[in-house]
Amino acid sequence: MKFNEQQIELVTELMKSIAHPIRMKILCFLMEGEKNVGEIEQQFGSTISNISQHLTVLRKANIIDRRKEANFMFYSLKDNNILKLMETLKNNFC
Amino acid sequence: MKFNEQQIELVTELMKSIAHPIRMKILCFLMEGEKNVGEIEQQFGSTISNISQHLTVLRKANIIDRRKEANFMFYSLKDNNILKLMETLKNNFC
DNA sequence: GAGGTATCTGAGAGTATAGTAAAATACTTA
DNA sequence: TAAGTATTTTACTATACTCTCAGATACCTC
Numbered sequence: 001m002k003f004n005e006q007q008i009e010l011v012t013e014l015m016k017s018i019a020h021p022i023r024m025k026i027l028c029f030l031m032e033g034e035k036n037v038g039e040i041e042q043q044f045g046s047t048i049s050n051i052s053q054h055l056t057v058l059r060k061a062n063i064i065d066r067r068k069e070a071n072f073m074f075y076s077l078k079d080n081n082i083l084k085l086m087e088t089l090k091n092n093f094c
Numbered sequence: 095m096k097f098n099e100q101q102i103e104l105v106t107e108l109m110k111s112i113a114h115p116i117r118m119k120i121l122c123f124l125m126e127g128e129k130n131v132g133e134i135e136q137q138f139g140s141t142i143s144n145i146s147q148h149l150t151v152l153r154k155a156n157i158i159d160r161r162k163e164a165n166f167m168f169y170s171l172k173d174n175n176i177l178k179l180m181e182t183l184k185n186n187f188c
Numbered sequence: 189g190a191g192g193t194a195t196c197t198g199a200g201a202g203t204a205t206a207g208t209a210a211a212a213t214a215c216t217t218a
Numbered sequence: 219t220a221a222g223t224a225t226t227t228t229a230c231t232a233t234a235c236t237c238t239c240a241g242a243t244a245c246c247t248c
Contacts, residue, residue, distance in 0.1 A: 008115050008122075011183055015113035020236085021099075021106050028102075037195060050237060052196055071194045071245045088182040089105055114206085131225060144207060146226055151205095165215040165224045189248100196243070204235070212227070218220090 017061035018085075022046060023054050027077070027086055030064065034076040111155035112179075116140060117148050121171070121180055124158065128170040 018024060022044060029035060029043055037055070041048050055075060058064045063082055067074045077083055112118060116138060123129060123137055131149065135142050149169055152158045157176055161168045171177055 005115075008118055012113050012115050012118050015109050015118075015183075019106050019109035019113045021102050022236095024102055024106050024109075038193095047238075048195070049197085049239080053236085056196085068244095073195065085182060088179055089109075116206095132223095141208075142225070143209080143227090146224095147206080150226080162214090167225060191246105191248085193246080194244085197241085199240090200238090202235105202237085204233105206233080207231090209230090210228085213225080214223100215225100216221100216223080218222100 014061055014063070017057055017063055020054065020057075022051070023058055026051070026054060026058065026075075027063070027082070028090075030075060030077050031083065031086060034067070034074045036072045036074050038072075040075070108155055108157070111151055111157055114148065114151075116145070117152055120145070120148060120152065120169075121157070121176070124169060124171050125177065125180060128161070128168045130166045130168050132166075134169070 018027065025044055026040055029040060037048060037052060040055075041051050044051070055064070055066075059066060059075075063078055064075050065078050067076070077086075112121065119138060120134055123134060131142060131146060134149075135145050138145070149158070149160075153160060153169075157172055158169050159172045161170070
């Protein structure tokens with residue numbers, strides 16, 4: 001069996017980014033559509049600072065996009081593949 | 095939006111277990127069928143000890159099963175959901 | 189431009205994870 | 219039962235992750 005090291009690296013980085021309770025919840029929440037940081041924060045128990053850091057992790061992993069509007073930042077799922085992955089997770093493991 | 099904390103915890107634990115290059119490769123390899131530790135070790139560069147530890151992680155996360163035969167341990171994917179997840183990963187991200 | 193709101197960044201401490209090497213266990217065969 | 223093979227466990231070290239707190243930005247309104 002032959003592995004494409006780069007792809008393995010890429011997929012595991014992606015998985016790692018998703019593999020955290022707060023980030024998983026953020027992604028579930030974003031399945032509903034675009035949300036700003038305050039809206040996200042209200043869903044969970046953590047601080048804005050902490051959530052902002054998790055959002056950065058997701059953004060650097062190319063999982064979510066952000067858009068600025070006045071002094072709000074709106075975050076959203078980046079593409080369909082992530083949505084599909086989340087749905088697979090939900091269907092098979094939730 | 096309401097989250098089932100326990101399920102989130104479960105899914106993220108699962109993701110965390112998968113989110114490592116060696117473990118990802120082990121799972122890919124096990125998609126072919128049952129393998130023993132030596133066979134797995136020969137696929138990658140790491141030591142048997144290290145691989146054994148990763149197998150333990152996967153086993154504790156309920157992702158793989160093992161079966162003893164003489165002094166060999168045979169490992170295999172535990173169920174269909176894992177297979178489906180791996181396929182989704184392959185299709186959408188590889 | 190002063191004050192307020194929303195978000196981000198950086199430092200520090202605590203915890204978790206990964207890899208390596210050495211010793212331990214379990215089984216087989218001579 | 220001694221020696222050999224396959225695998226696991228333990229101990230240790232290094233690195234990475236997570237959270238909290240204290241500023242720092244950016245933008246808006248008065």
